[in-house]
Amino acid sequence: AQTIHQWPVAEIKAVGSPLSLGCTIKGKSSPNLYWYWQATGGTLQQLFYSITVGQVESVVQLNLSASRPKDDQFILSTEKLLLSHSGFYLCAWSPLGVRSQNTLYFGAGTRLSVL
Amino acid sequence: GDQVEQSPSALSLHEGTGSALRCNFTTTMRAVQWFRKNSRGSLINLFYLASGTKENGRLKSAFDSKERYSTLHIRDAQLEDSGTYFCAAEVYQGGRALIFGTGTTVSVSP
Structure with a gap:
């Protein structure tokens, strides 16, 4: 069975500090991976997607970056946090092409508070 | 199957009229979410329902998990209601998962 693990569960960070959020998927080779950001109020916003190692596409510019160093790992990071980065970050994977409607499997998420 | x-x-409406979108589920779902896709490709959450109905302005949604369907009603359609609407069923498959419908493109004309 596939499992998706996100870390950390929650973070409280200062404005201007760096951030790194991680996501690993076990039990599925070559998954499509996504980073979503859920702002207060419920907008589920796709930030990045990746279909293979080393290849990441940016969907929305939020002064964040993402990398896929391994087939089963997706990292979201920034060198300088902004207040607007606060929210709930969700990693997800899907077994089909990124452009098709399919099932998204979400991690438990990371709640980020930037102060 | 799906x-x-x-x-x-696809759905074409004249301003001031209304209609409904529907999602049928082949199995019992925990909850349903309705989204509208904005011009940047983000999914704007419209409703989250575990049961019953919810209303927000000119939009109203219902979810019947037993009968396996959900509806989204648009009344008094306005031009800004144009867009693509998605339902997504929430299931638990070793973790939270959303299964998306194929979308409804709504076009509102004067």
């Missing part, structure tokens, strides 16, 4: 069947695929 677990979420969304209809219609």
